[in-house]
Amino acid sequence: MTKNDKEPDAAGTPSDFMVREIDLETGEYTLIMNRSDAVMLGLRSLDRVKVSSGEANLIAIVELTDSVVKGNEVGMLNKGRKTLGVSDGDQIRLVPVTKPRSIEIIKKRLDNIVLTTEEINILTEEITNHRLSDVELSAFVTSTYMHPLTNKEIKDLTLAMVDNGEIIDLDVEPIFDFHSVGGVPGNKVTLLVVPIVAAAGLYIPKTCSRAISSAGGTADILETVANVTIPGWRIKEITESVGGTIAWGGGVNIAPADDIIIRAEYPLSIDPYSQVIASVLAKKKAVGADHVLMDIPTGPHTKVKSLDLARRYARDFMDIGEQIGIHIQCAITFGGQPVGRNIGPALECKEALQILEGAPPSSSAVEKATSLAGILLEMSGYSGDGKERADELLNDGSALRKFREIIEAQGTEIRDITSEDVPVGKYSAEVLSNQRGYVSSINNKSMVRIARAAGCPHDKLGGIVLERKNGHQVDRGDVLFRIFSSNEQKLKMAVTTAQKLSPFQIEGMVLEIVPGEKVIHTVQ
Numbered sequence: 044m045t046k047n048d049k050e051p052d053a054a055g056t057p058s059d060f061m062v063r064e065i066d067l068e069t070g071e072y073t074l075i076m077n078r079s080d081a082v083m084l085g086l087r088s089l090d091r092v093k094v095s096s097g098e099a100n101l102i103a104i105v106e107l108t109d110s111v112v113k114g115n116e117v118g119m120l121n122k123g124r125k126t127l128g129v130s131d132g133d134q135i136r137l138v139p140v141t142k143p144r145s146i147e148i149i150k151k152r153l154d155n156i157v158l159t160t161e162e163i164n165i166l167t168e169e170i171t172n173h174r175l176s177d178v179e180l181s182a183f184v185t186s187t188y189m190h191p192l193t194n195k196e197i198k199d200l201t202l203a204m205v206d207n208g209e210i211i212d213l214d215v216e217p218i219f220d221f222h223s224v225g226g227v228p229g230n231k232v233t234l235l236v237v238p239i240v241a242a243a244g245l246y247i248p249k250t251c252s253r254a255i256s257s258a259g260g261t262a263d264i265l266e267t268v269a270n271v272t273i274p275g276w277r278i279k280e281i282t283e284s285v286g287g288t289i290a291w292g293g294g295v296n297i298a299p300a301d302d303i304i305i306r307a308e309y310p311l312s313i314d315p316y317s318q319v320i321a322s323v324l325a326k327k328k329a330v331g332a333d334h335v336l337m338d339i340p341t342g343p344h345t346k347v348k349s350l351d352l353a354r355r356y357a358r359d360f361m362d363i364g365e366q367i368g369i370h371i372q373c374a375i376t377f378g379g380q381p382v383g384r385n386i387g388p389a390l391e392c393k394e395a396l397q398i399l400e401g402a403p404p405s406s407s408a409v410e411k412a413t414s415l416a417g418i419l420l421e422m423s424g425y426s427g428d429g430k431e432r433a434d435e436l437l438n439d440g441s442a443l444r445k446f447r448e449i450i451e452a453q454g455t456e457i458r459d460i461t462s463e464d465v466p467v468g469k470y471s472a473e474v475l476s477n478q479r480g481y482v483s484s485i486n487n488k489s490m491v492r493i494a495r496a497a498g499c500p501h502d503k504l505g506g507i508v509l510e511r512k513n514g515h516q517v518d519r520g521d522v523l524f525r526i527f528s529s530n531e532q533k534l535k536m537a538v539t540t541a542q543k544l545s546p547f548q549i550e551g552m553v554l555e556i557v558p559g560e561k562v563i564h565t566v567q
Contacts, residue, residue: 058084062133065111065118070306071180072126072173074103074137075118081107084139089176093138094119096127102140102174145169146179152186160199167203170300180307184315192317197324198363200317204298204325211248211275211297211330215283218331219247219419222323223338224356225257225314226346228490228507229381231391232338233261233289235398235412235437238446240419241286242436247419248282248330250292252322255305256312258494258506259388262291267389267503268465270454278330281452289449297329298322314346320359328367334422335364335371338415340378344487350375374418376411380485380513383408387499387506389467390527396462399443405512413437468497468504468527470534474541476517480551485513489546497528497537504529505537511547523547 058080065075074092086092090105103123112118117137119129129135145166148158158166166183169175175183192200221236233251240247251261251271262271272294273281281288293302301322308314327335337360340346341353357373364371383405385394394404403409416436417429425432436442447460457464490507498505505528511517526541528534 057136057138059134059136061116062124062129062131062135063112063116063118064124064131065120067120069120069122069177070303071175071177072101072103072123073106073120074123075106075108075112075120077112077114077116078107078109079114080117081105084137086139091140091142091174093140094123094127095136095138096129096133099127101126102172104176143169143174143179145175145183149179149183149186152183152190155190157193158196158199163196163199164203164206167200167207167300170303171207173303177307180303181311184304184307184311184313184318187315187318188313191315192321194359194363197317197321197359198366200321201324201328201363201367204300204321205328208299208329209275209296211279211295213246213248213279213282213331215246217246217333217423219245219423220249220327220330220332220335221247221338221415221419222327222335223340224319224323224346225260225340226487227340227342227378227382228258228386228487228494229383229391229394229408229509230340231261231264231383231385231395232408232412232415234265234392234395234446235408235442236416236419237287237289238399238442238449239412239416239433239436241449242441242445243420243423243425243432245286245419245423246282247287248278249287249289250278250295250297250326250330251289252292252305254500255309255314256491258386258491258499259391259503260500261289262293263388263500263503264391264395265289265450266291267392268455268457268460269450273453281449285448285452286445287449288453290453292326298325301325316356320356320363324360324363324367324369327369332369334419335369336415336419336422337371337373339373339375340382341375342378342380342487344489345378347378370422372418372422374415376415378487381487381490381509382411384509384512385506386490386494386509387497387527388503389465390506390508393462393465393467396446396460396465399437399446400462401438401440402462407512409437466504468502468506468529468534470529470531471525471527472534472538473522474524474526474538476511476519476521476523476547476549478549479518480516480549482511482513482515482517482523482547483550484548485509486544486546486548489544492544493526493537493541493546496533496540497526498530498533502529502533505533517549
């Protein structure tokens, strides 16, 4: 239980049962009971019980069966067994408890009624302690998608998520951080910004997420070469000694409610506006960030489709950040096509290393990374041109040395890593142009769908390498992009998806012919 956890109200008398192990993973705590035992305790499917073993306890959701478990035994899934430390044959105690208070709160959200601070605290505490079923959690996510939270609700949710988790208290200051709201494939710039900023002598304990609707989150990308699941005390040590980390936020208990909510967002491939802000700011607050730079990529096929929406995000990030004690600047960046050439975890890691090594396959990722790193340097009080200084740290090898230092501190099996050390999927296919002309646009969402069809983000070696980008001239039969996968069947699916979606728009120099009056000349 967290420090704000409250004991649920008991709804029955305790009963003892024997554990039967069931090798199954779910996001929630689930308990499988024989229907006759459930009837005896007055329980129905989706009711809750408090499960205790010694001093350890949790709240589980009941599912019923006539045959999977016998009477006087309960099936416990992997998550619950690990939490309680029990195995086959152990005794546990069950006590029926009342339904979560959050159910009524979620109904209010669905009706677009503004929640009080107390209601948001209750909701966050019950999410953190796994008291809501996946259906109930999805209802909350849907409510925030349909009816975005007010700024006060976002602030309350942010602080509640921080209070219900671990706080990393660094003994150095000031603390800098960086985050991209995402929505553009190939956006591997965190792997460049963090080592550049740390090489400049600043402290940047970057925690990052896994993919929700993208081909790969930053944690997925770096995990191809290094450990990203790092406890809070180790993030503190590495930051204080090395200058920065690139760690998975879900691997440490900071704002744990956020990771549970993200899990509910994943099947729907949605990232609600207000939840984006609360999610980012909670994790920045939990690591003690004083100054944060937000990257807001904007374009027609991104999460943030217009400049007006980007400016709204910027205003709200800065407003709520000020209320919780974080100085925030926002950079609205070009999101009209993928960043760099590679899309997918291992491929993006390979490209980031190529850039650090001084052999960038594309200038767009370099330009974006050094521009953002330069803003952070200027936020620190650097009196010169921040971008020029970022370029120097990249070009003289300082950023590469710092990157290696960071991943070696986090744990990697590869010493003095190079881009050649990063593997990619063994199956590949080329997608060719069927006409001559110029690339006028690339549909970001379609590229993500193709990469996910190839297995991303779970297949970390899958993805896409672009051979052409906006403005490039192509002839019929030229390679537009290559698809990689670890699975031959998934590669075929990705090729079929690419043929169906046609993500590249290719135009000739003549866009349209407008005919005039038809004149017929006869030869005498």
